[in-house]
Amino acid sequence: MLIPDIEDEDSAPFWEATARGELRVQACGGCGRMRHPPRPMCPHCRSLATEWRRLSGRATVWSFVVVHPPVLPDFAELAPYPVIVAALEEDAELRMVGNVVSAEGAPINSVDPATLAIGQPLRVAFAEVEGVHMPRWVRD
Amino acid sequence: MIKDRTAIVGIGQTTFGKGIEDSELSLACQAISAALDDAGIAPSEVDGLCMFAMEDGREVQVARNVGCGDVTFFSEIGYGGGAGCGVVGQAAMAVATGQCRVAVAWRARKRASKTSRPWAQTKPVLGGDQQWSRAFGLLRPVDEVALLARRYMHEYGATRDHLANVALAFRKHANRNPNAVMYEKPLTREQYMSARWISEPLCLFDNCLETDGALAIVVVSAERARDLRRKPVYVHSFGQGLPPQHTVMTNYYCDDPLRGPSWACAQRLWANSDFRPADVSCAQIYDAFSPLVPLSLEGYGFCGRGEGGAFTDGGALEWPDGRLPTNTSGGGMSEAYVHGFNLVLEGVRQMRGDSTAQVANATTCLVTSGEGVPTSALLLRN
Ligand SMILES: [Zn+2]
Numbered sequence: 001m002l003i004p005d006i007e008d009e010d011s012a013p014f015w016e017a018t019a020r021g022e023l024r025v026q027a028c029g030g031c032g033r034m035r036h037p038p039r040p041m042c043p044h045c046r047s048l049a050t051e052w053r054r055l056s057g058r059a060t061v062w063s064f065v066v067v068h069p070p071v072l073p074d075f076a077e078l079a080p081y082p083v084i085v086a087a088l089e090e091d092a093e094l095r096m097v098g099n100v101v102s103a104e105g106a107p108i109n110s111v112d113p114a115t116l117a118i119g120q121p122l123r124v125a126f127a128e129v130e131g132v133h134m135p136r137w138v139r140d
Numbered sequence: 141m142i143k144d145r146t147a148i149v150g151i152g153q154t155t156f157g158k159g160i161e162d163s164e165l166s167l168a169c170q171a172i173s174a175a176l177d178d179a180g181i182a183p184s185e186v187d188g189l190c191m192f193a194m195e196d197g198r199e200v201q202v203a204r205n206v207g208c209g210d211v212t213f214f215s216e217i218g219y220g221g222g223a224g225c226g227v228v229g230q231a232a233m234a235v236a237t238g239q240c241r242v243a244v245a246w247r248a249r250k251r252a253s254k255t256s257r258p259w260a261q262t263k264p265v266l267g268g269d270q271q272w273s274r275a276f277g278l279l280r281p282v283d284e285v286a287l288l289a290r291r292y293m294h295e296y297g298a299t300r301d302h303l304a305n306v307a308l309a310f311r312k313h314a315n316r317n318p319n320a321v322m323y324e325k326p327l328t329r330e331q332y333m334s335a336r337w338i339s340e341p342l343c344l345f346d347n348c349l350e351t352d353g354a355l356a357i358v359v360v361s362a363e364r365a366r367d368l369r370r371k372p373v374y375v376h377s378f379g380q381g382l383p384p385q386h387t388v389m390t391n392y393y394c395d396d397p398l399r400g401p402s403w404a405c406a407q408r409l410w411a412n413s414d415f416r417p418a419d420v421s422c423a424q425i426y427d428a429f430s431p432l433v434p435l436s437l438e439g440y441g442f443c444g445r446g447e448g449g450a451f452t453d454g455g456a457l458e459w460p461d462g463r464l465p466t467n468t469s470g471g472g473m474s475e476a477y478v479h480g481f482n483l484v485l486e487g488v489r490q491m492r493g494d495s496t497a498q499v500a501n502a503t504t505c506l507v508t509s510g511e512g513v514p515t516s517a518l519l520l521r522n
Contacts, residue, residue: 002265002266003265004275005265036272037271037387037393043384062291063288065283065290066339067339068336068340071279075277080337080340085392092395097272097276097287097390099276108276
């Protein structure tokens with residue numbers, strides 16, 4: 001499968017948190033604003049200080065697609081499957097690409113895409129894929 | 141300002157198709173050679189080279205093949221389909237500022253080439269921005285755009301009928317253009333609505349073609365242009381755009397994801413122009429995917445936020461009677477997908493008066509590059 005580089009210098013703490021079952025995002029050590037994806041400098045105050053703030057894990061569906069073939073071999077057997085952008089409840093600009101699943105541990109094609117809608121409430125879950133703990137979303 | 145100080149005086153292209161045997165370097169050199177012949181300028185006079193950073197053939201190879209003289213300006217622009225107007229605009233800037241006298245800009249692309257479809261070579265361990273999208277199965281450019289398209293349709297009430305308006309208009313234009321890949325293939329609304337999904341809400345006909353081919357243009361000063369054989373097409377205005385907090389293709393993380401690079405680019409384009417959107421005779425708008433057209437119409441000021449879908453109603457994009465005939469050679473969706481560089485050449489043909497869907501008395505043409513990536517645009521005039 002395609003997996004993220006969990007040793008990436010900017011994002012490693014994100015994956016260390018998911019391995020503990022926590023959803024954390026980078027927050028500025030200067031002004032406190034949260035940001036995702038992670039990066040070295042805060043665009044609001046230019047501070048290099050960062051902390052990793054734990055989130056509630058609650059979100060809503062901001063948008064979604066249903067991916068149909070042809071896709072890369074790793075995902076071919078799962079297609080068609082939905083992919084979403086989740087809007088996190090802590091900050092209107094904080095969004096993440098992810099997958100809605102029917103229950104924790106279920107595959108990314110486990111929900112009927114016809115039941116998805118923008119605005120649906122979500123709660124984070126996690127699934128291990130080749131040693132990486134991927135955030136997943138179940139409907140709340 | 142570079143306003144009207146340079147002109148495009150030569151255009152050249154190869155045939156478009158699939159499975160062309162020539163290398164991308166060979167195709168690039170063929171297109172540049174044809175553009176120089178069109179301009180009536182010897183290759184030894186070429187002293188400026190502007191190309192996409194994604195080009196397979198490099199400047200030194202092009203110079204060795206085409207037979208350039210001392211090249212005194214060369215530049216590359218990244219971000220794939222965002223670069224088309226950028227390489228032309230930087231060629232114009234280089235000529236206008238005296239860094240070179242004869243500049244060429246081009247794009248050569250083959251579907252099967254390593255450099256053509258980066259998504260198909262995704263590495264199994266993802267770094268950079270891709271780690272936040274591809275690992276979740278958001279794999280292809282169409283998936284990335286479809287996420288924004290769904291949100292756009294939700295926020296503003298745009299519909300699949302609006303996207304069909306885009307696809308059908310461009311196909312009609314291609315059906316008049318013998319060089320278009322889809323010249324002999326009409327498209328109906330019924331065919332569009334029953335087409336297979338690629339990434340819902342986008343279907344097959346919301347996607348551009350995959351094409352092998354190359355195109356090139358030649359830029360010289362306005363003074364020199366008046367002595368050459370072709371009617372000069374002046375580079376009236378040029379802009380590039382990279383908005384705040386932008387993420388390439390996956391622009392989901394900023395406060396206003398539906399305000400893309402076109403908005404940033406449009407600021408400079410219109411600020412340096414004597415014209416307004418209402419003055420534009422026709423447009424060539426980057427169309428790797430149909431939703432990029434309503435977004436670009438908004439970004440470049442042809443309508444307000446959220447009005448891009450409705451703008452396409454009533455045949456607005458169609459030659460000859462629409463209020464803004466758009467992609468009059470068929471565009472990326474129906475002529476050829478060469479990273480939008482065919483749009484530049486069609487803009488030149490409209491200003492010369494020899495398009496296969498020629499807008500009567502056309503005096504200005506907007507050409508845009510990719511919305512959704514750091515982009516660029518040109519306003520051409522005759
Ligand atoms: Zn800060």
